[in-house]
Amino acid sequence: xxxxxxxxxxxxxxxxxxxxxxxxxxxxxxAVLTYFVSSSLNERESVLRKSEQILSEKQKxxxxxxxxxxxxYVYVADVGDFRQYTxxxxxxxxxNADRTFFMYxxxxxxxxxxxxxxxxxxxxxxxxxxxxxARIRTNAREKKAAYALDxxxxxxxxxxxxxxxSDPNIKDRYDALVSAFLNDIATSTxxxxxxxxxxxxxxx
Numbered sequence: 302x303x304x305x306x307x308x309x310x311x312x313x314x315x316x317x318x319x320x321x322x323x324x325x326x327x328x329x330x331x332a333v334l335t336y337f338v339s340s341s342l343n344e345r346e347s348v349l350r351k352s353e354q355i356l357s358e359k360q361k362x363x364x365x366x367x368x369x370x371x372x373x374y375v376y377v378a379d380v381g382d383f384r385q386y387t388x389x390x391x392x393x394x395x396x397n398a399d400r401t402f403f404m405y406x407x408x409x410x411x412x413x414x415x416x417x418x419x420x421x422x423x424x425x426x427x428x429x430x431x432x433x434x435a436r437i438r439t440n441a442r443e444k445k446a447a448y449a450l451d452x453x454x455x456x457x458x459x460x461x462x463x464x465x466x467s468d469p470n471i472k473d474r475y476d477a478l479v480s481a482f483l484n485d486i487a488t489s490t491x492x493x494x495x496x497x498x499x500x501x502x503x504x505x
Contacts, residue, residue, distance in 0.1 A: 355408075359486040362405045367482070369398040370420070374475045377424045377439045377467060384447035388462035392434050395425060407491045413481040420478045423468040439467040 375381035
């Protein structure tokens with residue numbers, strides 16, 4: 302385009318037009334950018350809240366489980382305050398632990414499920430007969446001796462609650478289970494596959 306007064310006027314006109322256009326678009330651009338930034342922050346905040354909620358629920362659930370599992374362990378291994386519990390109480394602890402564990406199954410990884418199964422198999426003999434309780438995989442000898450020292454009566458029908466043999470690896474299995482639980486409650490992940498499976502399962 303030749304540089305003539307007329308062309309200079311056109312160029313000035315176009316420049317002014319672009320200035321006006323940019324000035325008009327700037328607030329719109331800022332508004333659009335603000336919207337997307339705000340949406341992103343809100344979404345991130347929502348994700349963080351959900352993660353915090355899941356972590357909190359996992360910790361609360363493990364608190365219930367951990368107490369029952371520890372009582373089972375100390376009783377089977379004859380350590381700690383094992384003498385404070387009866388065989389029926391320990392079997393009840395197993396039922397409570399199973400109920401809580403499987404109610405919140407999506408919280409736990411496959412490794413934790415495996416560790417849980419191994420520990421329970423080491424601590425109890427299941428499926429001993431229709432209507433019969435699980436039997437505790439340990440010897441009643443130490444329990445009877447503890448009761449005698451405490452001058453407490455031992456009920457003869459308790460003898461059937463024990464298998465007479467214990468798993469020498471019970472401590473390792475318990476430690477591995479606790480470690481697996483701690484790994485799970487340190488993350489906010491849950492098993493969506495397990496959630497889907499549970500939601501689609503028919504009511505009992």
